[in-house]
Amino acid sequence: xxxxxxxxxxxxxxxxxxxxxxxxxxxxxxxxxxxxxxxxxxxxxxxxxxxxxxxxxxxxxxxxxxxxxxxxxxxxxxxxxxxxxxxxxxxxxxxxxxxxxxxxxxxxxxxxxxxxxxxxxxxxxxxxxxxxxxxxxxxxxxxxxxxxxxxxxxxxxxxxxxxxxxxxxxxxxxxxxxxxxxxxxxxxxxxxxxxxxxxxxxxxxxxx
Amino acid sequence: xxxxxxxxxxxxxxxxxxxxxxxxxxxxxxxxxxxxxxxxxxxxxxxxxxxxxxxxxxxxxxxxxxxxxxxxxxxxxxxxxxxxxxxxxxxxxxxxxxxxxxxxxxxxxxxxxxxxxxxxxxxxxxxxxxxxxxxxxxxxxxxxxxxxxxxxxxxxxxxxxxxxxxxxxxxxxxxxxxxxxxxxxxxxxxxxxxxxxxxxxxxxxxxxxxxxxxxxxxxxxxxxxxxxxxxxxxxxxxxxxxxxxxxxxxxxxxxxxxxxxxxxxxxxxxxxxxxxxxxxxxxxxxxxxxxxxxxxxxxxxxxxxxxxxxxxxxxxxxxxxxxxxxxxxxxxxxxxxxxxxxxxxxxxxxxxxxxxxxxxxxxxxxxxxxxxxxxxxxxxxxxxxxxxxxxxxxxxxxxxxxxxxxxxxxxxxxxxxxxxxxxxxxxxxxxxxxxxxxxxxxxxxxxxxxxxxxxxxxxxxxxxxxxxxxxxxxxxxxxxxxxxxxxxxxxxxxxxxxxxxxxxxxxxxxxxxxxxxxxxxxxxxxxxxxxxxxxxxxxxxxxxxxxxxxxxxxxxxxxxxxxxxxxxxxxxxxxxxxxxxxxxxxxxxxxxxxxxxxxxxxxxxxxxxxxxxxxxxxxxxxxxxxxxxxxxxxxxxxxxxxxxxxxxxxxxxxxxxxxxxxxxxxxxxxxxxxxxxxxxxxxxxxxxxxxxxxxxxxxxxxxxxxxxxx
Numbered sequence: 001x002x003x004x005x006x007x008x009x010x011x012x013x014x015x016x017x018x019x020x021x022x023x024x025x026x027x028x029x030x031x032x033x034x035x036x037x038x039x040x041x042x043x044x045x046x047x048x049x050x051x052x053x054x055x056x057x058x059x060x061x062x063x064x065x066x067x068x069x070x071x072x073x074x075x076x077x078x079x080x081x082x083x084x085x086x087x088x089x090x091x092x093x094x095x096x097x098x099x100x101x102x103x104x105x106x107x108x109x110x111x112x113x114x115x116x117x118x119x120x121x122x123x124x125x126x127x128x129x130x131x132x133x134x135x136x137x138x139x140x141x142x143x144x145x146x147x148x149x150x151x152x153x154x155x156x157x158x159x160x161x162x163x164x165x166x167x168x169x170x171x172x173x174x175x176x177x178x179x180x181x182x183x184x185x186x187x188x189x190x191x192x193x194x195x196x197x198x199x200x201x202x203x204x205x206x207x208x
Numbered sequence: 209x210x211x212x213x214x215x216x217x218x219x220x221x222x223x224x225x226x227x228x229x230x231x232x233x234x235x236x237x238x239x240x241x242x243x244x245x246x247x248x249x250x251x252x253x254x255x256x257x258x259x260x261x262x263x264x265x266x267x268x269x270x271x272x273x274x275x276x277x278x279x280x281x282x283x284x285x286x287x288x289x290x291x292x293x294x295x296x297x298x299x300x301x302x303x304x305x306x307x308x309x310x311x312x313x314x315x316x317x318x319x320x321x322x323x324x325x326x327x328x329x330x331x332x333x334x335x336x337x338x339x340x341x342x343x344x345x346x347x348x349x350x351x352x353x354x355x356x357x358x359x360x361x362x363x364x365x366x367x368x369x370x371x372x373x374x375x376x377x378x379x380x381x382x383x384x385x386x387x388x389x390x391x392x393x394x395x396x397x398x399x400x401x402x403x404x405x406x407x408x409x410x411x412x413x414x415x416x417x418x419x420x421x422x423x424x425x426x427x428x429x430x431x432x433x434x435x436x437x438x439x440x441x442x443x444x445x446x447x448x449x450x451x452x453x454x455x456x457x458x459x460x461x462x463x464x465x466x467x468x469x470x471x472x473x474x475x476x477x478x479x480x481x482x483x484x485x486x487x488x489x490x491x492x493x494x495x496x497x498x499x500x501x502x503x504x505x506x507x508x509x510x511x512x513x514x515x516x517x518x519x520x521x522x523x524x525x526x527x528x529x530x531x532x533x534x535x536x537x538x539x540x541x542x543x544x545x546x547x548x549x550x551x552x553x554x555x556x557x558x559x560x561x562x563x564x565x566x567x568x569x570x571x572x573x574x575x576x577x578x579x580x581x582x583x584x585x586x587x588x589x590x591x592x593x594x595x596x597x598x599x600x601x602x603x604x605x606x607x608x609x610x611x612x613x614x615x616x617x618x619x620x621x622x623x624x625x626x627x628x629x630x631x632x633x634x635x636x637x638x639x640x641x642x643x644x645x646x647x648x649x650x651x652x653x654x655x656x657x658x659x660x661x662x663x664x665x666x667x668x669x670x671x672x673x674x675x676x677x678x679x680x681x682x683x684x685x686x687x688x689x690x691x692x693x694x695x696x697x698x699x700x701x702x703x704x705x706x707x708x709x710x711x712x713x714x715x716x717x718x719x720x721x722x723x724x725x726x727x728x729x730x731x732x733x734x735x736x737x738x739x740x741x742x743x744x745x746x747x748x749x750x751x752x753x754x755x756x757x758x759x760x761x762x763x764x765x766x767x768x769x770x771x772x773x774x775x776x777x778x779x780x781x782x783x784x785x786x787x788x789x790x791x792x793x794x795x796x797x798x799x800x801x802x803x804x805x806x807x808x809x810x811x812x813x814x815x816x817x818x819x820x821x822x823x824x825x826x827x828x829x830x831x832x833x834x835x836x837x838x839x840x841x842x843x844x845x846x847x848x849x850x851x852x853x854x855x856x857x858x859x860x861x862x863x864x865x866x867x868x869x870x871x872x873x874x875x876x877x878x879x880x881x882x883x884x885x886x887x888x889x890x891x892x893x894x895x896x897x898x899x900x901x902x903x904x905x906x907x908x909x910x911x912x913x914x915x916x917x918x
Contacts, residue, residue, distance in 0.1 A: 071311070071313060073313055074311075074313075078312070081247070081249065082249055082253075085249065086240070087240070087243065087244075087246070087247035087249070088239065088240015088241065089240070090244075090246065090383070090384070090433070091246065092383055092385070092466060092845060093385050093463060093464065093465045093466045093469065094465075094466035094467075094844050094845045094846075095844060095845070095846060097845050097846045098383070098845045100383060127240065128239060128240035129239060129240050129241065131239055132235065132238075132239035132241065137235065137239070141235065141238045141239050142235075142238075144234070144238040145230050145231070145234035145235055145238055146230065148230070148231060148234070148809050148810065148812075148813045149238075150231075150234065150237050150238060150652070151651075151652030151653070151813060151814075151817055152383070152384070152431075152432060152433050152434045152435075152651065152652030153233075153237030153238075153242055153431060153433070153652060154244060154383040154384045154433030154434060155383055156237050156238050157237075157238065157239065157240035160238050160239070160240070176854075178853075179852075179853050179854030180854065182853045183852045183853060183854055185852075185853070186383070186845060186850055186852065187383075187820075187853075188381050188382065188383050188434050188436075188821075188850065189434060189652050189817045190816060190817030190818065190819065190820030190821050191813070191816075191817060191820075192820060192851070192852075192853040192856050193816045193820070193856065193859050194813065194816070195853060196853060
């Protein structure tokens, strides 16, 4: 595979640490550690009142508002999978390090299992399903197919969502940046070569 | 005149077979619309959490589930059969109780409410310590075999090398955990969405313990999130899921949590060996003497196939199994072969170093000890050129570049891959569309695409006219997808059925258009006779009548469509950071024969995936049990180290396909390329470092320890 050394045109570097910071992981942990007492201004706004028991919330998913009933402990992942039947994001039944549950929240690739449904209120949530709407197929999806960047396909939607979010922010990323930026996802079948080729092709087209 | 014999088209006459075709379900998978068993969640589905044994070896002292039944939202508390006081448990993760509730959280609360006490028994989880196992009565002498005279051969040899090698247990780590969604559409009618590589073989496994007729059980699996050999069975938790569904009258989903998945639903046996190998001055191997041991869990088995591929004429092989309190083994892609290769081809590489020879020359000098010298010789030459081996190779420890130590290593492998049993019903509709029904499954290998290509090629129609229906036990039965038997197992029956259908259509066309039936060919959406178009495919299809034409296909048959046994060579260029012990794959070449290749892009994907799995078990992946507590301490995705996208280096795949390969017919491919990478990577690191790192995975600690001890 050819090595591209062009510096990122967007000027935004992307790494795994930022990815984790950006995911809900740290926010959720601090909120829970404090026994539900908001610890940041952002969290305080989001949690004006303590919530107990089943609660109705409205979530904006793929451009539409959905009213769902959740428990305070319910993750965004569970709402997407069980209430909205958006099962492209997968639950690997583990702590989140695998990226199979990647969704795009306010433009950022995020592990949906690290975000509580309550935290996702007022945010713009995009799932992988939005990248193929009828005949409209996002270039990342078709490029994954073209490079056969999948086998069993279980991790693939998470990788597609992560790649979409990464390319939106890093349309001209180098090979090293791609490897860092997509390092938050795991594939067991071994499809990394195809995914890399796909991402390189799209960065060659300015992120398409 | 075309003869009516079952065969593939001559290689240069194919329009679709042998060309790169995108997988037919690629869009579904990539966009998240493909539904796996975990994704079947009709309203009202109950969620299950399991109580499993936290101890490696214990006896149930008491069990009380009454409080769990009172937990809010809990609908069923299912005690697995036989789980009662007195029962001895032999490994951590053994399932004891399944709790079903309205939400996953409530099910977990139910599990917490169960009162259970164990009498903890003495355990052994160390698969490496043979002496310790002997002392505690955990070692099982399995066999000693002897051929020729090793004593004389060692005495007469020019070089004799002794070494220790090892490859620990790993797990399957299917990203979709084992499990199912079950519902009962009728009182005695069960519908299971099972994550399985054995659609046709599993209904009976549900029927028997549940006391229903197998005819009333439907198992569906359109997509499966990884199997690798571990998903052939309904498993007792599958039966429990169906039983809870029956009891509650609700749909139920039961998939293992990640830790349990790794503890009980996957495992590849380990192998450790003391090897002595001898050769003459030309590197010709004359004798092999080995004692290997390892574990497959409580059964106390280990691996076979040692020595591997290159079989010395004089040899002695001693095998000892260790009975451990670890999860039971399941078939892992190419059972026995990766381990046997990692114990054999490493010893051959060390022998080459002792002889101060290039290991490539030593492998070549011994090909007459393999089953097919010709194929390996051809593949080694191709691989050497792709790797630029002869220019790059240096004796051990002599290639330093950019602060890193570099080295090359190679290894060879073999696999059977004959066609598995399979049936199908192919239907040509009156509008020219073609459908097929087969109770097979697509593990990710591209089964659906291969079937579609076979039919499209045979009928001379575009892929868009072909619809492939697989993944249901109600379709004609097919074998499980294991041992690289699927592509041969489905392409053969489909080619036979399609040819038989086509010949019937030719007869109809011949009658209508007054041409010789045997002169007809189907190509490019037309029926042609010589250079003349007789009619379009759609016009021909209209002749089949209102019910369409339905033909059954079966296999395997001895008609030349399929074959078995492949070779394969892998070569690795690795770099080692001497300060940190980190190993980096610079370049990795795989050369693989596989008979007739239906879809090259799918074949390449299989090989690339195998190479990455080799990198995983060679560099980072292992199952780690804590000797004190007996617990599987890295049974999660964070601590069970798999490579990420930046960890693979440059991968080069060469599909080895001279005309002689095409003429063999189809041979399966899933297993072979996952075999020799472990040994090849270990050999490359030994070449770089100047010393063998004896046991995989080649973690920084293992590498630094070996370098320090040198």
